[in-house]
Amino acid sequence: MRVSEWVPGIQVVTTYEKKWLPRDLIAGIVLTTLLVPQGMAYAELAGLPPITGLYTSILCLLAYFVFGPSKVLVLGPDSSLGPMIAAVVVPMVMAGGDQEKAVALASVLALLVGIFMTVAAVAKLGFVADLLSHPTQLGYVNGLAVTILIGQLPKLFGFSTEGDGLFDDVKGFVTGLGDTVPAALAIGAGGLAVILVLQKFLPKVPAILVAVVGAIAAVTIWDLDVAVVGPLPQGFPPLTIPLVSLDEFGILAAAAVGITLVSVTDTISTASTFAERNGQEVRGNQEMAGIGAANLAAGLFQGFPVSTSGSRTAVAFAAGAKTQVTGLVGAAAITLMLLFVPGLLKDMPQPMLAAVVIAASFGLADIKGMVRLWRQRRMEFMLALAAFVGVAVVGVLPGIAVAVALSVLNVFRRVWWPYRAVLGKPAGVDGYHDLQQYPDGAQLPGLVMFRFDAPLIFANARTFREEIRHLAQDGTRWILVAAEPITDVDTTAADMLEELDEELNAKGISLVFAEMKNPVKQKIDRYGLTRTIDPAHFYPTLDDAVAAYERSHG
Structure with a gap:
């Protein structure tokens, strides 16, 4: 097998045409306007400092450029993985725990996901993505959307809660409404409204960028008493080997299996969608190698697990991206910001990050898909509903196990009682x-x-x-x-x-x-x-x- 088949970046460099560069540059700059606020928001969703979202974005884009086979897929922090990472990391560091410890745990989790992905790629195990059937995926993502939405509402309203599970989060939000900060709610709700309206009626306008710039301007001009991100560390983190205890390693390894499965499934489905538009073929095993490399790179530089992002890929595709040079431009732009203007986003309000995450949860939800299953096949609707309940009630990581078990049992049921x-x-x-x-x-x-x-x-x-x-x-x-x-x-x-x-x-x-x-x-x-x-x-x-x-x- 040729080296270029496992290292597609070599082929990109050797076959790159100058006429593609303007389009890749423009697409990369447009993509950066989405990468920065989403990366920071999804880091907080995962229970980590916002800066880790930027570190993760840079490293995964660089690694996927070298090892990823797709011309347009964009990797990075993902809204569907954030709650899974938080479900592991947050309980292990406890409430208000050591952020450095949280970063170390998340980095080990990324390294484990990268190892599992790479082993699966070498062993040609791309078929594992089939363990999640479409109905169970549908129920899972809808449950995830509800979980994300409820979990981010307190931050949108300017207060914090402590809860273990969906019902505790709902109870904490309702009882904490008396602590609502009006300025925070105005910023968060206003930013969310801007994002949703622009995405609906002016999809070509960078909705998240407009909302973020507006929120920062409002905080700066009126000196609003709202929690902000604060100054970001200048420069880039050194190569770091994260260390955890043996007990912690066991817990992280079990969680990494679930994250790997979700990431593979999401990537294969997204890659298939955009491959059809580009006239390409999906190389499932090489895609896993690319994602594995991206997670390994992120884990060695204080990052956390990543996956393919459908929304960011769609933005790059619509902006005219021709190759993975688009991702290189995005990584370079974020790096330059950290090196020379780390204070650029210091006044970004925390409620605005919550608004970005909530908007992503709306994008995850697929109510029409559930209605279609109800009309077309009630049994598969019940599978989707069971997966939804598993995620929303039992928890995000156990919900993965529920979804996989339901998919396998559904196959077994069809063999057990065939027509x-x-x-x-x-x-x-x-x-x-x-x-x-x-x-x-x-x-x-x-x-x-x-x-x-x-x-x-x-x-x-x-x-x-x-x-x-x-x-x-x-x-x-x-x-x-x-x-x-x-x-x-x-x-x-x-x-x-x-x-x-x-x-x-x-x-x-x-x-x-x-x-x-x-x-x-x-x-x-x-x-x-x-x-x-x-x-x-x-x-x-x-x-x-x-x-x-x-x-x-x-």
């Missing part, structure tokens, strides 16, 4: 079809055609047997299994088939198969099932089997 059908031949329609759809379909006396729409394995062997027993009525001579949907037969199912065939033979009924795939037929032969099932009772098509039945029974 089954008795077939007939409708007049005027070619082939044999489900009698529930064509109740007038013709059936030959003594012949029952049965279709089982799943691989035949240990989980559904009993279901298959009971269905066949139910069909084995008086007068039945053949039970013909339309085996085309049966993609596998395991040893448990093979033992069941052997016992079932002997049971049916004792009643004078033959178990017959048609359209069985060759790999499955080879397994049947290897299991020795043809000792009991007549080898002549395997037919290439249903028509052949029906013709044989007619010849033998008239």
